[in-house]
Every structure is written in structure tokens, then in C-alpha cells.
Amino acid sequence: xxxxxxxxxxxxxxxxxxxxxxxxxxxxxxxxxxxxxxxxxxxxxxxxxxxxxxxxxxxxxxxxxxxxxxxxxxxxxxxxxxxxxxxxxxxxxxxxxxxxxxxxxxxxxxxxxxxxxxxxxxxxxxxxxxxxxxxxxxxxxxxxxxxxxxxxxxxxxxxxxxxxxxxxxxxxxxxxxxxxxxxxxxxxxxxxxxxxxxxxxxxxxxxxxxxxxxxxxxxxxxxxxxxxxxxxxxxxxxxxxxxxxxxxxxxxxxxxxxxxxxxxxxxxxxxxxxxxxxxxxxxxxxxxxxxxxxxxxxxxxxxxxxxxxxxxxxxxxxxxxxxxxxxxxxxxxxxxxxxxxxxxxxxxxxxxxxxxxxxxxxxxxxxxxxxxxxxxxxxxxxxxxxxxxxxxxxxxxxxxxxxxxxxxxxxxxxxxxxxxxxxxxxxxxxxxxxxxxxxxxxxxxxxxxxxxxxxxxxxxxxxxxxxxxx
Numbered sequence: 344x345x346x347x348x349x350x351x352x353x354x355x356x357x358x359x360x361x362x363x364x365x366x367x368x369x370x371x372x373x374x375x376x377x378x379x380x381x382x383x384x385x386x387x388x389x390x391x392x393x394x395x396x397x398x399x400x401x402x403x404x405x406x407x408x409x410x411x412x413x414x415x416x417x418x419x420x421x422x423x424x425x426x427x428x429x430x431x432x433x434x435x436x437x438x439x440x441x442x443x444x445x446x447x448x449x450x451x452x453x454x455x456x457x458x459x460x461x462x463x464x465x466x467x468x469x470x471x472x473x474x475x476x477x478x479x480x481x482x483x484x485x486x487x488x489x490x491x492x493x494x495x496x497x498x499x500x501x502x503x504x505x506x507x508x509x510x511x512x513x514x515x516x517x518x519x520x521x522x523x524x525x526x527x528x529x530x531x532x533x534x535x536x537x538x539x540x541x542x543x544x545x546x547x548x549x550x551x552x553x554x555x556x557x558x559x560x561x562x563x564x565x566x567x568x569x570x571x572x573x574x575x576x577x578x579x580x581x582x583x584x585x586x587x588x589x590x591x592x593x594x595x596x597x598x599x600x601x602x603x604x605x606x607x608x609x610x611x612x613x614x615x616x617x618x619x620x621x622x623x624x625x626x627x628x629x630x631x632x633x634x635x636x637x638x639x640x641x642x643x644x645x646x647x648x649x650x651x652x653x654x655x656x657x658x659x660x661x662x663x664x665x666x667x668x669x670x671x672x673x674x675x676x677x678x679x680x681x682x683x684x685x686x687x688x689x690x691x692x693x694x695x696x697x698x699x700x701x702x703x704x705x706x707x708x709x710x711x712x713x714x715x716x717x718x719x720x721x722x723x724x725x726x727x728x729x730x731x732x733x734x735x736x737x738x739x740x741x742x743x744x745x746x747x748x749x750x751x752x753x754x755x756x757x758x759x760x761x762x763x764x765x766x767x768x769x770x771x772x773x774x775x776x777x778x779x780x781x782x783x784x785x786x787x788x789x790x791x792x793x794x795x796x797x798x799x800x801x802x803x804x805x806x807x808x809x810x811x812x813x
Contacts, residue, residue, distance in 0.1 A: 370529045374690035381562035382555075386441050392417060410741050411469035413437040413446075423491035424585035424648025428656070432666045435471070439669070440554030442492035447473045447668040454665065455479035457763045460737040465790070470670070477671040478763040481634060484663030485591030487655065488672055490640055491648075494557025495584060496550040496564065500575035503546045509710055510567050512694065512703045517542055522614040522629050525702050526694055527560065528712030532719055533690030534697065536560050537682070539640075541616045541629060549627075551640075553684050557581065567711070585648030588672075589655060590638030592810065593662045598628075598639060600658040606639075613812045622654040623647075634672055635679030635805055637813045677769050678762030680730065680802030686742065686758040687728060687771055693719055696773060697728045698801075728757070729779040730801040732767040733787070738794045739768050740787050746772045747786040747793055753778060756787060765803045770796065 347362045361371040361378075376382060386392055395417040413436075421441040429436075434445035449471070457475035461467070480486060498507060507515040513525035519542050527536040538552035538560065552560045561579055568575050589598060598606050604619040606628075611617065616629045624647040629640040643651045656664065673683070682688050682697060693716065694703050705713060705720075733740070740759045745752040759770040770787060778785065781800040786793035805811075 368530070370531065370690075372531070374533065376535075376556075376559060376685065376689070379559055381559050384441055384558055386420060392420075409465070409468050410743070413469070419443060421492075421582075423489050424643075424645050425487075425489050425491065425587070425652050428649070428652050429489065429666055429668075434666070434668065437669065439492045440494075440557065442554065444489060444492055445666070445668040446670040447471050447477055448666050449473055451477050451480070451665050451667070455483065458766050459761060459763060459768075462739055463737075466739040466741060474668070474670045474674060475761070475763045477665060477667040478674050480663065480665050481591050481636060481667055481671065481675060482764050483592070484665075485589065485593040485597055485638070485659060486665050486667035486671070487652070487659075488588035488590065488634075488667055488669075490586035490588050491581075491584070492554040493581075493586060494550075494552045494554060494560065494579065495581045495586075495642070496552070496557075496561055497543075497578045497580055498548045498550060498564065498575055499578070500546055500573070502568075502573035502575050503548055506564070506568050506571070506573045506575050507540065507548050507550075508707065509571065510564060511538075511540065512710060512712070514704045514707050515540065515542070515548070516707075519544055520616050522616050522631055524614075524631075526688075526699060527563065528694075528710075528716075529690050530711055530715065531690075532693040532712045532715030534688045534692060534694060534699070535563065535690055537684050537688055537699075537702075539629070539631060541627075543616075556684055583645060584642045585645050585651070587641045587643070587652065587655070588633065588638065589641060590632050590634050590636040591664075592637055592813070593659070593664070594636070594638040597655060597659040597662060597664060601654045604628075608813070621651050624651050624654075626651060632811050633681060634675035635681070635802070636675075636810050673758075674760045674763060677758060677760045677771070678765050678767075678802070678804040680804075682728070683758045692726075692728070692773060693724070695719060696724045696726055725776060726754070726773045727776055727779040729754075729772055729774045730799045730803065731770045731772065731785065731787070731796040732799045732803070733770070734795040734797055738789075740770050740789050740794065742770075744770075745788045746770075746774060746796075747788055748778055750793075752788075753785075762803055767799075767803065769799075769803065774798075 347358050350358045364371045429445040433449035436443040437446045455476040511525040523540045536556045541549050601621050602619045619628050627642040632638050744756045746754040754772040754774045756770045756772050761768045783798040
């Protein structure tokens with residue numbers, strides 16, 4: 344059964360085309376994640392949630408909504424194991440996949456002083472200077488980030504390897520304990536999702552993807568498993584585990600103080616995973632980072648989450664450890680050049696345009712999107728995801744603004760934030776190759792004003808990657 348109803352006449356033609364493509368090819372020509380029925384978490388399909396969310400959406404139909412404004416209701420539906428500890432740090436919470444997740448913690452006000460002007464006006468809404476303080480403290484010492492809302496899927500069975508090789512772009516036939524960052528594509532080569540995958544056994548993989556993307560990723564994995572007749576079991580285990588990102592130059596000193604495991608670089612290299620004991624809790628630790636710093640993602644059974652938090656907190660506070668929020672993580676990742684799903688990465692673009700060719704292994708054999716990528720590689724790309732920095736201190740953009748060349752729109756901002764370590768406001772945009780050259784002068788239109796910007800080589804922070812591998 345295919346439905347496309349209650350559509351405004353202005354959107355009718357596009358909706359008709361998209362649903363025809365969906366019916367014919369199994370995927371639309373444009374990224375339809377915001378209209379994909381599989382995007383909903385289970386709680387969002389209940390009558391009570393639908394009534395409350397529908398009423399909230401109707402109220403907001405003709406209002407001007409700030410891009411960072413969190414949903415007002417329904418709220419406080421799901422709490423991570425670390426909610427109470429964040430609340431004690433005066434966290435400002437936002438909603439993500441039904442979870443309450445800290446955006447920043449007011450207890451961190453004034454711990455560091457950024458060398459960039461504070462935001463004003465529209466850009467200052469749903470923002471706090473505390474984000475800058477948390478950013479700089481993470482770079483100087485260490486921070487804990489609550490990663491619990493991120494989706495956790497276990498792919499288990501005799502055909503587990505065959506399935507992940509088919510749906511993911513990177514080489515998945517790796518040793519047990521190896522971590523792989525990869526993409527998941529549509530058949531036309533567009534980027535459906537990105538995720539981290541760890542091989543836990545010969546026939547078991549754990550897939551870690553975003554909280555918002557998780558339901559779609561699960562549905563796609565199950566759909567492909569059915570289509571290929573794979574003998575696998577795919578289980579969502581998100582709520583069974585709490586997850587913490589422990590990141591910063593002092594992360595190893597903190598972790599060493601609470602575990603007997605050898606966490607030296609030689610014993611625990613970058614992009615590997617192993618089980619360690621923190622306090623009395625058996626945890627799965629992954630040597631990865633989304634902020635461009637030394638550290639680990641630590642997965643712990645939910646009932647032992649507070650014990651692990653308190654153990655790390657006691658060891659880390661004398662070294663400057665703080666609790667930091669999701670808004671801070673975004674400013675850290677953008678100055679490191681890490682992409683954000685749904686903003687920098689979507690199915691309207693392919694890995695070569697996005698600068699993600701390094702996670703594509705065309706020689707590994709067949710995978711979804713490979714044939715399309717071979718053709719794209721032969722033809723070449725016309726646009727490239729490009730880093731820009733705003734020229735004037737204090738200028739800020741938030742995303743979706745047009746990028747101008749001599750007054751003509753040549754692209755749109757995908758994601759933007761302030762890089763407090765590099766002292767620049769940063770924006771990314773897909774631009775024509777001829778314009779995507781470092782040093783090129785462009786502008787970004789913001790509330791009718793053309794803000795001068797310059798194309799920059801990326802990443803802006805730690806281009807050699809020494810900190811994450813330290």
C-alpha cells in the first residue's frame with residue numbers, strides 16, 4: 344500500500360514523482376528521509392504520541408521556528424542512564440529520538456574564555472557562551488559526552504558478514520575487534536546514512552548510527568536481509584546500553600586510573616575495540632572520536648551506567664574533566680571537518696562530492712550503490728562539499744543560507760558553527776568545483792546581508808590527525 348495524502352497543491356507534482364520512483368525503483372531520486380515512514384521510533388507510533396505531536400505541529404504550522412529550537416512537547420519520554428548526573432550539572436536539555444540529551448551544562452559557565460565575540464540577535468537564540476567554554480575545556484583537558492541516544496544494532500548470524508559487505512561501502516571483512524567507519528548508500532549512489540561498525544565475532548557486528556537515522560537504518564538493513572535471503576538476526580539494543588564519549592588530551596590518564604586494562608597507544612590503537620572493566624562494570628570500549636581528540640566511546644550495560652560515570656568522574660575531576668553537551672560536540676566536529684548526517688551527508692549527494700571517498704572500497708566486490716559510483720567516478724563530479732570561514736569576527740550563519748559568487752547563488756550552507764579553537768565561524772556548502780578552491784572569496788547571504796567568506800583548506804583543526812592518534 345502506497346499513500347501520498349493531505350499534500351498541498353504546490354507540492355503535488357513533486358510528491359507524485361517521488362512516490363512513482365519509490366514504487367518503481369524502491370528509492371526516490373531525491374532524499375526523502377523526512378517523509379520516510381520508517382523514520383519513526385516505536386514510541387512515536389503510539390496514539391498518545393501522535394495526538395500530542397500532531398497538536399504541537401499544527402500549532403507551529405505558521406510560526407517562524409528557529410533552526411535550533413527544540414520540540415516543546417511531548418517531552419521527558421526517555422532518559423539515558425546519565426540524565427541525573429547531567430541535571431546536577433545544570434544541563435539544558437534537548438530532545439533526540441525521544442531521549443532528553445544535554446545541549447550544554449550551565450555549571451560550566453566561565454571555565455574557559457573564548458577569543459571570539461559572543462553571538463547576538465537571532466543567532467544567539469538556543470545558544471549559550473557555555474558551549475564555547477565546554478569546547479575549549481575539551482581541547483585542554485577532557486569531557487564526558489552522553490552518546491546513549493545513538494542507535495545500537497546487532498547483526499548476528501551465518502550471513503552477517505555477507506549482509507554488511509552488501510549494504511556498507513567500506514571493507515567489513517576485518518579482524519574481530521576492528522572498528523570501521525562506513526557509509527550506507529542508495530542504489531543510485533546517494534548517501535543514506537553513515538555509521539561506525541565494530542566486528543565483535545566472526546558472525547556478529549555491532550552497528551552504531553545516529554539517533555535520528557536509526558529507525559531508517561534498521562528498516563533498510565532488514566529489507567536488504569530479506570531481499571537477499573540472509574540468515575541473520577538484526578536486533579536493536581539501544582536501550583540496553585548507556586554510552587559515553589570520553590574525549591580530550593587527558594582521556595588516557597583518566598581511563599588508566601579506573602581500569603587495569605592497558606590503554607596505551609600500542610595496546611589499544613586507533614579504530615580498535617575491546618572489552619575493559621571500569622570499576623566493577625564490563626564495558627565495550629571503542630578507540631574512536633567525533634570531536635578530533637584522543638579518547639574512547641564506552642558502552643556499558645544501562646544498569647551500571649551511573650557506576651561507570653561516577654568512577655570516571657572521580658578520577659577525572661582533578662584533571663579538569665567536565666560534562667559537556669551535544670551543541671559543544673557539534674562545534675568540535677565542524678572545525679575538525681567531520682561530516683554531519685542529514686546536513687552535510689544525504690542521498691542527494693554521493694561520497695565523492697562529499698569528500699568521503701576514503702570510506703568507499705570499490706575493489707571489495709558488489710555493494711549497494713557500487714555500479715552508480717563507478718559511473719560517477721568515470722564522469723567526475725561537478726560539485727564538492729567545501730569549507731568556508733567567515734571573514735569578519737562576529738558574523739554567524741546557521742545553515743541553509745545561500746552562498747553567493749558575485750551576487751549569484753551557487754550553493755547553500757549545509758552545516759555551520761563556530762570553531763572556538765581556530766577562532767573562526769565555519770560553514771560547509773556544496774559548491775561548483777571551480778569555486779571550491781582555498782582562498783576563493785565568496786559571500787553568504789544572512790537576513791539580506793552578504794557576509795564575506797573565504798574557501799578554506801580542511802580540516803582547520805589538527806590537519807595531520809595527531810591528537811586523535813596520540
